[in-house]
Amino acid sequence: MTNKSDYYLFRLLIPFCTAGIFLLHLTACTPMIKEVTAYPYTTIPGDALHTRIYTLKNGLTVYLSPDTDEPRIYTSIAVRAGSKNDPAETTGLAHYLEHMLFKGTDRVGSLDYAREHAEIEKIINLYEEYRSTDDPEQRAAIYRDIDSISNAAAQFAVPNEYDKILNSIGAQGTNAYTWVEQTVYLNDIPSNKLEQWLTIEAERFRNPVMRLFHTELETVYEEKNMTMDSDSRKIWDNLFAGLFKKHTYGTQTTIGKAEHLKNPSIRNVMNYYRSYYVPNNMALCMAGDFDPDTTIRMIDEKFSVLQPKEVPHFTPPVEEPISSPTVVRVKGPESEELVIGFRFAGADSHDADCLTLIDKVLFN
Numbered sequence: 001m002t003n004k005s006d007y008y009l010f011r012l013l014i015p016f017c018t019a020g021i022f023l024l025h026l027t028a029c030t031p032m033i034k035e036v037t038a039y040p041y042t043t044i045p046g047d048a049l050h051t052r053i054y055t056l057k058n059g060l061t062v063y064l065s066p067d068t069d070e071p072r073i074y075t076s077i078a079v080r081a082g083s084k085n086d087p088a089e090t091t092g093l094a095h096y097l098e099h100m101l102f103k104g105t106d107r108v109g110s111l112d113y114a115r116e117h118a119e120i121e122k123i124i125n126l127y128e129e130y131r132s133t134d135d136p137e138q139r140a141a142i143y144r145d146i147d148s149i150s151n152a153a154a155q156f157a158v159p160n161e162y163d164k165i166l167n168s169i170g171a172q173g174t175n176a177y178t179w180v181e182q183t184v185y186l187n188d189i190p191s192n193k194l195e196q197w198l199t200i201e202a203e204r205f206r207n208p209v210m211r212l213f214h215t216e217l218e219t220v221y222e223e224k225n226m227t228m229d230s231d232s233r234k235i236w237d238n239l240f241a242g243l244f245k246k247h248t249y250g251t252q253t254t255i256g257k258a259e260h261l262k263n264p265s266i267r268n269v270m271n272y273y274r275s276y277y278v279p280n281n282m283a284l285c286m287a288g289d290f291d292p293d294t295t296i297r298m299i300d301e302k303f304s305v306l307q308p309k310e311v312p313h314f315t316p317p318v319e320e321p322i323s324s325p326t327v328v329r330v331k332g333p334e335s336e337e338l339v340i341g342f343r344f345a346g347a348d349s350h351d352a353d354c355l356t357l358i359d360k361v362l363f364n
Helices: 004-012 093-100 113-131 136-154 161-168 191-206 213-228 231-243 266-276 292-303 351-363
Strands: 032-034 041-043 052-055 061-066 072-079 172-178 183-190 282-288
Touching (some): 061 292, 093 172, 093 183, 093 266, 113 136, 113 213, 183 191, 191 292
Antiparallel strands (some): 032 041, 041 052, 052 061, 172 183
8 A cells, every 4th residue: 555545445445354363454433424415424533534435225335535635546346255255165266256357248358249158158067067077088078178168269358458448547556356355456547537447347347257267277376386385375374274273264265275276166156256246245445536426426327237135144153262372383495484363253342442452553
C-alpha cells in the first residue's frame, strides 16, 4: 500500500475469521447511519478519511473514501471466500479461479464464443473423466484429447484482452491475491476513467469463462513448485497446521495439493464461482479522486447486473485446546527465520481488540 487511503482500504478488507490466529490485523468500529442522499450509508466516528459504507439492493457492500490529492483511484473488489472454502478433494481451487477471472467472459476475450464454448464443454467433461480414471494408459489418452481440444478452443480466444482493455484506460497495478478468507482484485485507475472501469469490472464478474484453462494450469503449477522450494512457505504452512489441526486453515493450503492441481475439476471451479461470487458476498472498495454521490449511482447502475443468492454457511470445527507450546523446525538452504503464532477465539472476541493493540506495539 502506498498511501493512507490504500492502507485504510486494506484494513477494511481484513477477514473476520471464526477461528482466530494472532497474525491478522483486525479492526472494529461503531458505525453511524446517514441518509442525506438517495443511498443511505454509514460512517466510522472519527474517521479522518471520511469513508462512506453503503449496501446496495443486491447486497454489494461499497466503501468509498474520497481523496483529491492525485487524479487517480485505488480500487479493490473483494470476495468473502478463499482457500478455507476449497472442497477437500480439489484444494487450490479458489486461487485457480482467481487466475481465470483474468481470462474474460462470453463477451470479452473470444472471436466466436458459440464455437469456443462447444470446445470448452468438451474439455470440462474430459477433465472429469481424467480425474475418475486410474489406468495410466487411459489417463494419457484422455490428456492427449484435452491437449488437442484445448488447442482447438484456443483458436477462438483473444489472449490477454482483459489486460489490454485496462491498459487502454490507463490502469496500473492490475493484480489479485487469494488467501484463506478472501480473494481480492486490485487496480489503480485514472479518475476520469471511472465509468469505463466500472463497466469492465461488472462484466468481468458477470460470467467468467474457463478459457485457456489448460495453459493456465501450467502457470499455477509453477507457482506450486516455487512454494515447495521456499523455506519461508514451509514455515508458514507448518505454523498453520500446528495451530489448526481440524480447521481448513491448517488442513489445506491456498496453493493446494500437487495431486489436486494435476487432477483439476473445471466443474468444481464453476460451482465455487456460482456459490461465492455473488454481490451479497462481495465488497467494492475505492479511495481517490471521485464524488461519492455520483460514484455510488454509477456503481449501482453497473453492478446491478449481479444477482444475490444465499451463500453456503461455513461451520468451523471445534479445535482441541493448546495446553503447551509446539515447536516445529523446518530445514532448508535459506537463512534462519523465526515465526511465532498464537491461536485465539476469533475476530468477534474481545481479545481481538487487545491483540490488535499488542500487534501495533510489537511491530513498531
